Each structure stands twice: as C-alpha cells, then as structure tokens.
Amino acid sequence: MKKFIAIAMSALMAVSFSAAVYADDEAVEIPEDFKAGFIFLHDENSTYDLNFINAAKQAAENLGMSEDQIILKTNVPEGQECYEEAMDMADQGCGIVFADSFGHEDYMIQAAAEVPEVHFCHATGTKAHTQGLDNYHNAFASIYEGRFLAGVAAGMKLNEMIENGEISEDEAKIGYVGAFTYAEVISGFTSFFLGARHECPSATMEVTFTGSWYDETAEKEGANTLIEDGCVLISQHADSMGAPTACEAAGVPDVSYNGSTIDAAPNTYLISSKIDWTPYFEYAIKAAVAGDPIEADWTGTIATDSVQLTDLNEDVAAEGTAEEIEAVKAALEDGSMHVFDTAAFTVGGEELTEDFQADVDDDPDYAPDTEVVSDGYFHESEYRSAPYFGLFYDEEGNGNPIDGITLLDVAF
Numbered sequence: 001m002k003k004f005i006a007i008a009m010s011a012l013m014a015v016s017f018s019a020a021v022y023a024d025d026e027a028v029e030i031p032e033d034f035k036a037g038f039i040f041l042h043d044e045n046s047t048y049d050l051n052f053i054n055a056a057k058q059a060a061e062n063l064g065m066s067e068d069q070i071i072l073k074t075n076v077p078e079g080q081e082c083y084e085e086a087m088d089m090a091d092q093g094c095g096i097v098f099a100d101s102f103g104h105e106d107y108m109i110q111a112a113a114e115v116p117e118v119h120f121c122h123a124t125g126t127k128a129h130t131q132g133l134d135n136y137h138n139a140f141a142s143i144y145e146g147r148f149l150a151g152v153a154a155g156m157k158l159n160e161m162i163e164n165g166e167i168s169e170d171e172a173k174i175g176y177v178g179a180f181t182y183a184e185v186i187s188g189f190t191s192f193f194l195g196a197r198h199e200c201p202s203a204t205m206e207v208t209f210t211g212s213w214y215d216e217t218a219e220k221e222g223a224n225t226l227i228e229d230g231c232v233l234i235s236q237h238a239d240s241m242g243a244p245t246a247c248e249a250a251g252v253p254d255v256s257y258n259g260s261t262i263d264a265a266p267n268t269y270l271i272s273s274k275i276d277w278t279p280y281f282e283y284a285i286k287a288a289v290a291g292d293p294i295e296a297d298w299t300g301t302i303a304t305d306s307v308q309l310t311d312l313n314e315d316v317a318a319e320g321t322a323e324e325i326e327a328v329k330a331a332l333e334d335g336s337m338h339v340f341d342t343a344a345f346t347v348g349g350e351e352l353t354e355d356f357q358a359d360v361d362d363d364p365d366y367a368p369d370t371e372v373v374s375d376g377y378f379h380e381s382e383y384r385s386a387p388y389f390g391l392f393y394d395e396e397g398n399g400n401p402i403d404g405i406t407l408l409d410v411a412f
Helices: 047-062 080-091 102-114 143-163 183-199 216-228 242-250 278-290 321-334
Strands: 020-023 026-029 035-039 070-073 094-099 119-123 136-141 173-178 204-209 233-237 254-257 269-275 297-300 307-309 405-407
Touching: 035 047, 035 080, 047 070, 047 254, 047 278, 070 080, 080 094, 080 102, 094 102, 094 278, 102 119, 102 136, 119 278, 136 278, 143 183, 143 233, 143 254, 143 269, 143 307, 143 321, 173 183, 173 216, 183 204, 183 233, 183 321, 183 405, 204 216, 216 233, 216 242, 233 242, 242 254, 242 269, 278 297
Parallel strands: 035 070, 035 094, 094 119, 119 136, 136 297, 173 204, 173 233, 204 405, 233 254, 254 269
Antiparallel strands: 020 026, 269 307
C-alpha cells in the first residue's frame, strides 16, 4: 500500500484582446477606475517572479489598462505581510488581487474571507476548491507537459553524448536542483525525467533540494555537487542563476526554468520551459470586470499558450531536437501521448493501477482521497489546479520517487 503527497491542475481556454475584453460573448470595456494588484515573493532577480511580473504587465497592456491601474508589490514574504499587502490593495480600490507563491495561500484566503467584494487569485495553491469562497481562486498550468518537452531535448543531448563517445549509456545521469519536496517540484522533475527517458532509456537522475525558492549560493552548490557526483546534464526547479552559472563554468549542459539563460550560459544552456501567466491574468480580470464567476481551479495548457518553451540553443542542442520536440508536442496535444503514462514508469518495481488514489482535497495528513489513474495514465490536470503527482510512501513511511530517480536528501 503506497501513500502519496499531493498538490495539481484543470483546463480552460483564455484569449487576448486589446482595448476590450469579452465575457459571456459580450464586449466589456475595462473601466478607467478598475485596478488589479499583484503580489510577488521576490523581485526581477528571481526568474520565477520576473516571469510573473512580465505577464502582469503584458496582460495589462493587452487589456488596454494604464500603468496606474496595476499595483505591483515585490519581495512579499510568505507570511502575514502577504495578508497586509492584499488588504492594502483592496483598500486602494483593486477589484482583483493576485499572489504568486505557494506560501502566500493562507494569507490570501484570510483576505478573501474579509473582503468578499474583491477577487483574490493565487498561483500554485491547493485550497480553493474546498474553501467555499466565491471570491478565492487557484490557478496553475500543465507545466509538466513543458518540462516533458524540455526533457526530450535533454534526452536527445544525452544520446548525442553517448554517440560521440563522451559518456557510456550507463553514465547518462541527470542532476536536478529542486527547491522543496512539494508535489509541484516532484511532478516537475518526474515529468522532465520521463521526457529524457523517452529519448534515452538508460537515463537516470539524482535530485538535491535547497530548502528555498531562491538561494543562488545553495543552488550553485547543489549543481556543483551533482556534477562532482557524475551528473552530465543539469536541470532545476529553483529560481536563481546559481545552477546555470555553475554549469557554464563546468561545461555541463543545462536546462533552465522560467526563461532562457543563454546570455549567462551561452555554451551550455539548452532550453527552458515556462508558464506564461498572461492568459490567466486576462481571463480573471475580464471575468471580474464583467461580474462573471472565476474558476476555483484554472489550468492553462499548451493550447492556451500558457505552457511554453524558450528558444532552443541550436549551438548546444543535438541535431534533430527541434523536430523531435514538435512531434512529441503534437502527440501530447492530440492525446495520443500522455506524460504520466503508467506503462512508462514504476514505483518500487510496480506499475500504478486504476484504483490508485492521490490526496487532491486539502488534508494536513495528505490522505489519499481521489482515484487519479485511468485509461492507462495518471491524470495530473483534471482534479485541481496545483500538481498532485507527489512523493510515494511505503508502509514504513519511507519516501520513494519513481524508479530511476534518486533523492539525495529530503530535509525540506
């Protein structure tokens, strides 16, 4: 009997408009006095937060909003400060407030409960579908598909290294620098690994954790530790330039996250996956303006242009990588391929069966409550907007990722 930590996704189409937006098939002008607030954990130095900041500005521009109609707050900790900033934005007349980090959630819920006339939207959270608040919403995107595609590029690179005699098949070891042992991170490194294995079946992976979303020193040290341990390609789910710069110094190929790092690592950067939050911001703002309901759990997809890959570095990528990515992307879009195909991985030597349950509903004990495997694959984006493909546990409580992945530490 295996238990499993959770966090997940759903899907909805979003479209960009300029001066007017549409809700319920009717044009809606953004009133000049309508404001939107955005709360960010860090600032532009974090690739994660910069990605959100850029999307907020782009959405406002697309919707014809002026600069004074958006309020941006950076470096807001995952604590009471988030509640205070959210309430301040409501006091300043914001009709909708967004926050971008997992730990902001409880404070956004607190604000939503106190100001029911304002919408509070939280990226990466898990509780909206069980809170019963009409003005509190979660959002995410099927970034596991983007990470899978980035993994395809990594697997192609490993194959090239094998063919060139740089490494043997059993030396095709990937290193991954993760922030926390949250399901969001676990889903991400698992999907990346499965994409790499789709191309290079002998690939294995080691994962280390920093205990922080943004710690350049720890991320650099983590990457260097993995490289010293024989990892020949590095990826990450952490927000600084620590891992990419370590890879550039060591001459090790690197797959970044949330944006291209080619300027800092021109000789090793391969590709990056990212969520474009612009479609969600536009969707939520237009719904708030029109008085329409906002989904409790919204998930952007490849089809909504919410899941993206940055430009492939052709100087580093293996020949044919772009074409292979397009072929795999097409298969994901038409449903002929699924990232978490249960025939593609095992946990403790066993395949997941159709009675396998995950903890989709918020539960401090992470008790499984929802069957998530059917039709031969794990349904990562259908029951909640934050990822729930998490750690698996045996009867003794020992954590295990899927076979082929080794966790170097699980302290966080």
